[in-house]
Amino acid sequence: MEIYPWMFICCISLYNVKVSSAVTTGLRWVRVNVPQYRVPGETAMLQCDYDLGNDTLYAVKWYKDHEEFYRFVPKAKPQANWYEVEGVHVDVTKSDSRKVVIHSVSWKTSGLFRCEVSAEAPSFASAQSEAKMEVVELPTENPVITGVEEDYQIGDEINLNCTSGMSHPASILHWYINEQQIQKQEALIQYPVEHYQHGLVSSVLGLRFRLSSHHFRGGSMRVKCVASMMPMLFQSDRESVVQTQTLPLREALLLVKSSTSRNMASTVLAITLIGSIRLLS
Structure with missing residues (x-):
């Protein structure tokens, strides 16, 4: 005799991680906003916000597990470029200096995403922020x-x-x-x-x-x-704010x-x- 009771909860959260730069008049901080959970096939938007102060932007670079996959340089032609990294497929037409759109995520997309912002001379200041994204496959059957x-x-x-x-x-x-x-x-x-x-x-x-x-x-x-399914939240000693939506x-x-x-x-x-x-x- 088999009984099929089930209850399923999946929490989707966004992380805001703030990092301060040592330069007070120039680049002040960088903050990323990364969807904590995604389902295979979905699109993920990674946002990188920053305060340049009196500085001029030189470049914004994105990394997954320490591998660079996207770069935006205002003075370059083209300004945006992306590089082959397993599980990361960038939609360059929808990406810019403050966001990167990844389409058709898979389990290999899961990882630690880092945004690094650097300024032009004379300060050459840089700051970065990171957050983790997990791609999950929800069960289609009851326990x-x-x-x-x-x-x-x-x-x-x-x-x-x-x-x-x-x-x-x-x-x-x-x-x-x-x-x-x-x-x-x-x-x-x-x-x-x-x-x-x-x-x-x-x-x-x-x-x-x-x-x-x-x-x-x-x-x-x-x-x-x-x-x-409630994966462990990404732990950081930096400031973080978590928003949760229950299904x-x-x-x-x-x-x-x-x-x-x-x-x-x-x-x-x-x-x-x-x-x-x-x-x-």
Whole structure:
């Protein structure tokens, strides 16, 4: 018997990282604005804002993991040039001194992006800023709960597995009983991720506990598996501001009911409920 509850959250954030230059009358600071997450095939706009002060712009250079892929020099002809870097395909027609547009991103696009701004003589000042972008593949399938028995008795050991849909990177799984997240490590069984073609993976998390009367509230117990993708935020000792947007949240529940609420030692039955869809504000 397989149940298909799922809940998926993906947070999309933008980073603003500010860097100050040692020159106070000339180039003062550089700040990048990079989309933290993108899905393969999407377009990504990388923005580089800066305050030149009294200086004149000499060049703006963009790097991915220390490899230069775009350069804008006002006095050059052409002013904009881009260079072959794996996973980075620049749309020069939409890029300029303050932004770079990358089309058709892929997993190889993920990395650390840095903008370096330099000034003309006599100051020759330069400053830079960086932020990380992660390209993620969202799962197209619901997590699957397996190991559900036809009936249980109080005192029985329940062994369930939850397998997430294929994604990149791997989804994070959590178990809940009666809306309380299971934190006890002895109740959770960690399994290695399962690998598939094209770099996709799925996560598997087991749940093992002994059924007792305190699990039942009003004669029933709600068991839920939650899958989310929340990659670690890029850490920096520089100033940063994060804005988060939450996508629709979906969930389904496995409901275990007692055959009679008066006698909790009696057989209990597993019943599947169809999940609901709620939009988070």
